[in-house]
Amino acid sequence: MSNASASPPPTLFCLHFLGGSAREWEDTKRYLDPHLICIPLDLPGFGDAAHIARTSVDEMADYVIDRIAERGQSRWWIAGHSMGAKIALVIARRAEDGDPKLAGLDGLVLLAGSPPSPEPMSDDKRRDMIAWISADEKTRTLRAGAFIDQNTGAPLNEAARTAAIDDVLRADPKAWTAWLQEGSREDWRRRIGILRTPALVLSGSKDADLGPAAQICLMLPHLANARHVVIEGASHLLPIECPKAVADLICEMRTLPIAVASDPACVLDSYASLIASHRVNSRLRAALAARASAGSAPYRPCVLDAVEFSILRALIDRVLPQSSDTCIDIGARIEARLSDGFGDGWRFADLPSDGEAYAAALRTLDAAARATHGIGFTALPDETKEALITAVAAGELPTVAGDLDGRQMTKWFEDLRSDAVRIYLAHPAALARLGFSGIGAGGDDVADMPGFSEFRINSREPWEPISEAEAGR
Known part of the structure; x- marks a missing residue:
């Protein structure tokens, strides 16, 4: 990825969390660089795509890939929030493997991401979330509100909270249940492997399940070229809780280089x-x-x-x-x-x-x-x-x-x-650090083996290297 400020801005495709929709990115979009094209997408079963029945990780990735290909962007990033992050990782793997529909992928933004491994969540929590999504309207409304409140570090303003609850309520219960029972449990560790694509990983300090520790242990191992930022005071719904902080960090990604992990050992x-x-x-x-x-x-x-x-x-x-x-x-x-x-x-x-x-x-x-x-x-x-x-x-x-x-x-x-x-x-x-000179005992010419001539304690031959400690390094 070219991070030079002079390079043209990429198109940013954005994916939402379980129960969210493209609308969750509206406030973040307002704070982004106006030259950066931001395209939030609804995942199948949610938002305006609630009628589309594609519930596996592969099927959701296929759906998003088709939407990206329709745009035909030469340079683009993909942002994935929670559930959306797992889909984004699959898309990045396909791009790195040469899918012609995905030429031009230049960066990843992963927010409180569901990792390639099965998502860390207790069975009791899964059962509870599955039970209330298909309950009566009053129960669903109350529990949807509690779900949003439990995933924010501080109370949302009324408009943001109402919009988030509405998104949960218009989600297809079958898609919600399928993610909890199957999609979130899919194990993509081997297939994702380690990605080269530069990545910005964001987590909220108050996120219980997919916070900093989960990102360090389960997400960062799959990213060779990543910057991890913890947003203090935030929980799980980062684009809704702190849209300006998220937007600022995304904009910084264009200008701050992310060093590729390497083996920097060098010989004196x-x-x-x-x-x-x-x-x-x-x-x-x-x-x-x-x-x-x-x-x-x-x-x-x-x-x-x-x-x-x-x-x-x-x-x-x-x-x-x-x-x-x-x-x-x-x-x-x-x-x-x-x-x-x-x-x-x-x-x-x-x-x-x-x-x-x-x-x-x-x-x-x-x-x-x-x-x-x-x-x-x-x-x-x-x-x-x-x-x-x-x-x-x-x-x-x-x-x-x-x-x-x-x-x-x-x-x-x-x-x-x-x-x-x-x-x-x-x-x-x-x-070299040890100043070991034993490798210099002799070359290829067996008739002319230089060997050692100086054998006294604390003595050194002119050709022998000195250790880093002796050199004052």
């Missing part, structure tokens, strides 16, 4: 010169180059799903902390090895295969975090993460209905630490 010039010298044989030089390669950005996991992969990265950040400006993406390298089937040749007998063990252990760690702290591992403060990690190492992880028991988790964690350290120390950037 002095060490790069050693690698290129006649002292390093060509096979080792090629191996070091392969280890330093970040591969294509963003990395898309094959064995782990995007959420499991984000937990792995968060765990490694605590096990082997690195400076953010020279960080080796150890998580991606572990996942690539799992995908390729390359390991160290052994495993604990009471653990499954490496790929299965990693996925199961990461799910178990996340389940323990939710059981003890109410949120997923990636959203926990660092000190809380470290307490859980310590419990894993000691075999004292809280008992949860996870995939692995405490004893298995401890053994897996031993493997993880070994994998992380091995990958770290194999990377030429880490060798």
Whole structure:
């Protein structure tokens, strides 16, 4: 996406929440840049499209794609609120996969979004919402009002509240029920994977189900290029509660670049010169180059799903902390090895295969975090993460209905630490930081192996690199 202020503004297609309609975007639209074309759409079963019976995520995405294609925009964004966010993610995946109808997608705006995974909602809440939507008119009106009030951080003005209630009441009860019973439970984690499209993710600090923690744990793992903003005091109905704040953040997205996640580890010039010298044989030089390669950005996991992969990265950040400006993406390298089937040749007998063990252990760690702290591992403060990690190492992880028991988790964690350290120390950037000169023992010419001539303590040969610490870095 080009964020330069001189670039022409995109067309913004907007999708609404469960029970909403295109009307929820009216106030936000008034605050947007007047040059930005904003087109709110009704989803099937809601608003003016209440008569259209398309209730699955795929069917709703198809409907929206046809509306986008009718416009024929060369550059466009899509904004999805709550239910609409899940539809927007599916559309973005299809666009990135080359759907000719979707050429020109340039950005995502996800507000209190329903994630690719099944939406976090208790069964009791689902049953209650399904029960009242088909009740008598008086009950429906009262409960629709309560539904709107429960999803706002502060009372709405009367006109906004009345319009929101009216939208809920004109929704097709079958569409409402289908989303709660089926659509919100559809699992798109594997199919969405990790998207490259730049994204703005908004959440309200008072949103109980799809607030900041849910966005960190369930939405951001699917976005390689995202900015997450928490709107203080707001709850779930962001375009209705705080339309100006939402509009301002969307307008900022046009001018503030969102950095693409990458592997910024770089090799010191002095060490790069050693690698290129006649002292390093060509096979080792090629191996070091392969280890330093970040591969294509963003990395898309094959064995782990995007959420499991984000937990792995968060765990490694605590096990082997690195400076953010020279960080080796150890998580991606572990996942690539799992995908390729390359390991160290052994495993604990009471653990499954490496790929299965990693996925199961990461799910178990996340389940323990939710059981003890109410949120997923990636959203926990660092000190809380470290307490859980310590419990894993000691075999004292809280008992949860996870995939692995405490004893298995401890053994897996031993493997993880070994994998992380091995990958770290194999990377030429880490060798450079340590000032490791062992790679310079000899080149390709066996008749002329330069080797070492200086063996005294605290002595260094002229060609040997110095560590970052010695260099004062």
